[in-house]
Amino acid sequence: MMGYSVSKLPIDQLHIRYIFREIFSSSKIAVIFVFCVALSISSLSALNSFKRDIEHSLKREARELNGGDVILQAPHSLSHMLEEPLQEVVKGGLAEVVRTISFYSVIRENTGEQPLFVNIKAVEDNFPLFGDIVLESGAALKDRLQPGKILLSREAVDRLEIGQGARVVLGEVELEVGGIYQSDPTRPVSFLSFGPGVYIDYDDAERTGLLGKGSRVRHEVLLKIVGETDPEMVTARLKERIESDRVQIDTAGSSSNRISRFFDNLLFFLSCISILTLMLGGAGMQGSLSAIFRQKEKTIGIIKAMGASRGFIYLHYLFSVLILGFFGIATGVFGGIVLKYYFPILFEGLLPDSLSYTYRAIDFFDSVILGIVVVTLFSFLPLYRLSGVKPSVIFRKESRSLLSGAGSWLGIAFGFIVLTLLIIRQLEELSTALYFIGGLAGLIILVSLVSRLIGYGLRKFQPTNLLVKQALRSIFRQGNATNTVVTTLACSLAVLLMILLLRLNLFSSFIHSYPPDAPNLFCIDIQVDQVESFQKVAGGANLFPVVRARLLSINGRPVDTERELERRSDNLAREFNLTYRNQLLPDERIKEGQEMYRLDPPEAGIHPVSILDYIADVGDIKMADILVFNIAGVELKAQVSSIRTRTQSRLSPFFYFVFEEAVLKDAPQTFFAALTVPREEMTDTIRQIVKELPNISIINVAELADKLGALMVKLARIVTFFSSFSILAGCFIMISSLLATKLDRIKESVYYKILGADSGFVLRVLLVESMFIALLSFVVAFLVGVTGAYLVCIYIFDIEFQIFFLQLFIAFLVIVSLITTTVILSSWGVVSQKPAGYLRQLGGH
């Protein structure tokens, strides 16, 4: 018996012409595939590159941002405990030192009525050690910032409507405006601060009378290392000498700041959305590639009939995918660069002016590797399924033999593992990544199930109207990836609708309709001996005692400061405000436990503490757990006697840890007041409090809410921008599905016309079909998005939920227009097909 063989290693048989001709013969869908690859990697690669810019910038400017190479911070004056070790460092020629004091208070022009809440920094002569505070006049800082002078930021000047030389009152002193500064390296962005920044001389700080005991002040000692001395060594030496746990010592490199935390959180969230885009883009790649291969079925059957081996087929289509993948990755990398350089416009007002944008080699390689992984991941199944095409397909009118064997399932499992690793690598947190994957998988499964359910109902629907009937038939025709299209569009729409509804509900609850009975003025740091005076000014405000403490351990397990500080939510390592009272607040109820302070059995030296359910979740604290607090150096041992929850969401004071009055009554404490002041009386009330009790910090919550609102609008715009990429992925899948079924559609269109219909009828069928797709996607997205937003509002934000029908209707119109336009544009050849031309072509075959 003769042996017949075709080369086992078909690499040398590459039929380059065939590969290119095959690509060009499906050029439109091939372009969609290229765009899907580009779409899936561009936003992530832009974000990753941008993230590196932020990290580099924050690292490069860490010393300017933090003020020194080594930073010592404490809520009290550091001089007494630092004098000796600092003198050693300075005399040893190791470092230069500068001291600063930061606090919030209110300033006003001496003749004016308008108070302004500002962020004050009192600094010594040689501040700043790094960078420059640039004055508008061009003068040097030390010439303008002297005792009796105050430097204002441009925002402060504009809001007070004053100029250089004016006199302002701060606490108990009157200061002259010595200058206006335009940039401050320690405060590169303004949106993270409660108020605009001002500078005063270090020696004036004490004279303001605002640094009294209990004031919320941050003292800093900043060190500039001289020569090649290692900052870590200096830090270690200082740490040895200072034992207080209230003094924090960091190097510029290790110090965490609000800007890096803000961007860390924002970019993390945007990464999550970009991963969704990546997956939907991946679905688009898979869909378009399947559509290409479906078109090639007959050709594959023919070349198999001529004796081409499975290896030959795989190799040639693999090369086709590689070529398309190459163009997709190149487009994605380019798109990522373009996108990144659009970020300064998109993030306007949120970025430090000093941020520089660089495209590094690592950005390029990172994007290319991401592209290769994505192309491999989402091309595997369509390629694998090629082996399901039998040569006998050439005898059949229609054939689809999808391979669903073990190989498919192995491929899916492998893909899932790679995707999981990719997400873990992107989000840099295992548990968060796993939650995210679970949530995303849940979203896709839920959306797919709901769309299938509604689709099933539509299939059963028997309309009498010819247009509707034809449109429904067309939607569910063989080869039409309707379910994939609807699932993709609905997933991205659900996320967009959820974001829209969350933003609208947050605005509604906290900004637009700020509850009239909600407190709008918070007064902090009221001293025990000021309570009476405060009550006279504020008119019988409800005061809450505040005892500052740190949590040392839970059930004997020390709180891990470093780990806690890495949390995105609240953390256990920060200073807490404890309070004491013997009853629940009107908006509280006990969730676990019989009474607030009942321990069973009580134990000597252990005090009952009632904790809020939120902090119980954050710290995984349960009933009867033993907590140890440090209150001004004294340890307090407590046992959880009850867990409370809040019954309504409003801006009213709440405390995580509440003790019996007897336990904390004598502890060092201040008072906190939440006042509800009519808007028209706000200025007067603030001025009066500032005048009578200048050390009290006042936060105008209504003003703060406006500022937060503006920030939220900006963030929502950014998030919506990123989410819109996933809608684009849905449109690409829809176009590839339409192109894949184009021949069938043309045939139908010709038959309609032969039977007497005009192009208008074909167009109307298409319009009705696209409207059905839009409606189906929107209904599914509405159900999922509204449910998601409801759950987040009620159970996470703890606010009332409303459905904003008008905004949703506008969103619906936008989606219908988008989908209809996409369908009509990509199917224009179907509408305009002349019957004679098609029949002639058919006759030729």
Add this chain to the structure above:
Amino acid sequence: MDEKIIDVSGVSKRYSVGDRQISVLKDVSLTIHRGEFVIIAGASGSGKSTLLSLLSGLDQVSSGDISIQGHLLNGMAEAKLAPLRNQLMGFVFQSFHLIPSLNALENVMFPSELQKDPGAQDKAEELLKKVGLWDRRNSMPEQLSGGEKQRVAICRALINKPLVIFADEPTGNLDSTNSREILELMMSLRDEYGATMVMATHSNEIIAQADRVYRLHDGVLSVETTN
């Protein structure tokens, strides 16, 4: 002439359509010898194309045995079937089935290129000259008429000098003049290349020229004539 090329024994083919089983071929047996011109005749839908696809290993039988030059096709792995088809068989279809992305010359060369034959282009050019399509060698399939397409398909079927040519209604999509020309061409090339030809058709003109005619009726095969 007595050498058995194809041996078919008790072949049946069933398809499942939903819950229904459709029996397309029922217990078919036949033998084809080297150099024979065999016709499978029958009405449309009688199973001619199915039988042809089974004989050529394009599809698998439900039961029974088919062997071609001693190679049992039943259950043969795709990896072994592919080179068999490439080197032993040639195909001509009613709908031509040219590869739309390749031009006439490239279509003809393709089976030979699969064998890494360095003379593929020369052979293809020679064949195209023989069938009078030298001038059209660079035309894409959609630029060719039906008759031209079928001539390209015949060249493609012959390029590897196959043992058997399977032709499924090769003139079914052509007018009478073109049909006659194509048939003459196939017969002359078959003689020149000494190939066995198995053709499915219902054209009486072609049937008259066959060595043997089998007729299919509702999936059952019977020998009608032997010349």
